[in-house]
Amino acid sequence: MITMLPVVTAQQMKQIDRQAIEEWGIAGLVLMENAGRAVVNALCQELPDFKSHRFLIICGPGNNGGDGFVVARHLSNLGLPATCALLGTIGKLKGDALANAQILLNARFPILEISTPEQIARLIEEHTVIIDAIFGTGLSAPPAGIYARVIELLNQCPAYRVSIDIPTGVHADTGELLEPAVRADLTVTMALPKLGLLLYPGKTCTGKLVIADIGIPAKLLHQQADILLIDAASVRQILPARPPDGNKGTFGTCLLICGSRGYTGAACLTAMAAVRAGAGLVRLAYPASLSPIIESRILEPVKHPLPETPAITLSPAALPEILKLTNLTNAVAIGPGISTSPETRNLLTELIPQIDKPLVIDADGINNLAGQLTILNQTRSPVILTPHPGELARLTGITPKEINQHRVQFAREFAEKNRVILVLKGAPTVIASPDHPVFINPTGNSGLATGGTGDVLTGLIAGLLAQNVRPLDAAITAVFLHGKAGDLAAKELTEYCLAAEDLLHYLPRAFAQLLHSSA
Structure with a gap:
């Protein structure tokens, strides 16, 4: 996990910049130069017809505008048609931004001082790529006056829109839209991803995200590590080994306690996901009357019909049999489709x-904890909870809307308070664990917002736990691969048509891409 990039707030990034300048002796002008060059490099990479475009750089009065001046100079050096517009006057610029404006002027490159929206409207119409260098991560209030009107004009134009560091109008810490906000096609952020770029609704304005190296030492970047962005290289390191002389015992056993009348699908999806995760043996326990359906639906898992209630849900009389089964397993998962009877x-x-084995609790397993969270204090093994915001709301009394607005904060607080690993599903999924950073998952799409996909995730986690992957690592790996399978499926099936069972067919591709990619 050491390769994962930290995700920072505006204040944390400001502190890193200050240390780079004051303690490491890296001049602010050097960082600004590197930032501007990185934007031009990203444009070259992302635009196949890069040299055919006309570029308009719209600069604000601060350091974000200074980055824009550097971009204008390097585009000009490449012989490309570029126009630099400053929302304000050169006389009010300060520090490194002023220095880079002066360099432009010394090179006889004009900076157009803009005082009315009408001036910028004509320029926007004449250019095919617009670069937003208006405000950076320090913005904490909605843009007003000429800034607001320029953003509105920018969003209405057909040009390709590029934001430097963060789209103007997106709050760097929360992802809140301080409307109007620039809707970028590409955002080139400096050194580290900002939290607001990964959280919704800010992510909707980000477009493709490029994280640019601007020369800040890695040691300095990684000192801020309370939130990390999951990446393929780190997940690849976590995957358990597959020794060529291994057998079923080598790859472990998991017990899945699932299903009730009407919810055989949850049991089958969970079980087959655990098989796909590489578990040596998957045991599926369920109410006995479901046997005809489950036996006809899936082949690989070992089936364990259990005593049931008249409503065909699991009965307390099943307890002795379940405890016997836990002695035969390396990991347990409870919840998909079991009902709240x-x-x-x-x-x-x-x-x-x-239960004295690593335990995953999902779906109705979580719903049954409502009002009796103290049970979690009595557990004898690591516990992973996998709620969506609605399920977490039932446990905490906090509304799903509030949870979504502050999902990193709530995930961290819940995990610390209850001493569990919390996988808070959603956009994006975040993983919190006591005494560890919060992890943000970059994979997945809206196609996963359909019934049954959470059951697949539970099975994946349990299958990895069976192979003695550490619980936190199992959660991270399963969430990443689950989202990756969804992304691969959506490319062929669309996000509209993606169904939970499709994930079972695309998981092998997700594993193969992870294992064979150099990314």
Whole structure:
């Protein structure tokens, strides 16, 4: 996990910049120069017809505008048609921004001082690439006056829009839109990703995100590591080994306790995902009356019909059999499709404190914890909870809207308070664990917002736990691969048509891409 990039707030990035300048002796002008060059390099990479465009750089009065002046100079050096517009006057510029403006002027490159929206409107119409260098990460209030009107004009134009560091109008820490906000096609952010670029709704304005190296030492960047962005290279390191002389025992056993009347699909999806994760043996326990459906639907898992209630849910009478099965397994998962019937709730209340293997609790397993979270204090093994915001709301009394607005904060607080690993599903999924950073997952899409995909994730986690992957690592790996399978499926099936079962067919591609990619 050491390769994962930290995700920073505006204040953290400001501190890193200050240390780079004051303690490491890297001049601010050098950082600004590197930032501007990085934007031009990104444009060259992302635009196949790079040299055929006309570029307009719209600069604000601060350091973000200074980056824009550097971009204008390097585009000009390449002989490309570029226009630099300053929303304000050169006389009000300061520091490194003023220095780079002066360099432009010394090179006889004009900087157009803009005082009215009408002046910029004509320029916007004449250019095919617009570079937003208006405000950076320091913006904390909605743009007003000429800035607001320029952003509105920019968003209405057909040009390709590029933001430097962060789209103007996106809050760097929360992803809140301080409307109007620039809707970028490409954002080139400096040194480290900003939290607001990864959280919604800010992510909707980011477009493609490029993280640019501007010469800040890695040691300095990685000192801020309370939030990390999951990446393929780190997940590849976590995947358990597959020794060529291994057998079923080598790759472990997981027990999945799932299903009730009407929810056989949840049980089957969970079980097959655990198979796809590489577990040596998957045991599926469910209410006995579901056997005809489950036996006809899936082949590989070992089936364990259990005592049931008249409503065909798991009965407290199943407890002795389940405890026997836990002695045969390396990991346990509870919850997909089990219902919230009182009898099943009583079963879980007795069962969870007695499980001594790594435990995943999902779906109705989580819903049955509502009002009795103290059960988590009685567990004898690591616990992974995988709620979506609605399920977490039932546990905490906080609304799903509030949870989504502050998902990193709430995930961290819940995990610390209850001493569990929390996988808060959503856009993006975040993973929190006591005494560890919060992890943000970059994979996945809206096609995963459909019934059954969470069951697949539970099976993946359990299958990795069976192979003795550490619980936190299992959660990170499963979430990344689950999202990657969704991305691969959506490319062929579209996000509209993606179904949970499709993930089972695309998981092998996700694993193969991870194993064979150099990224």
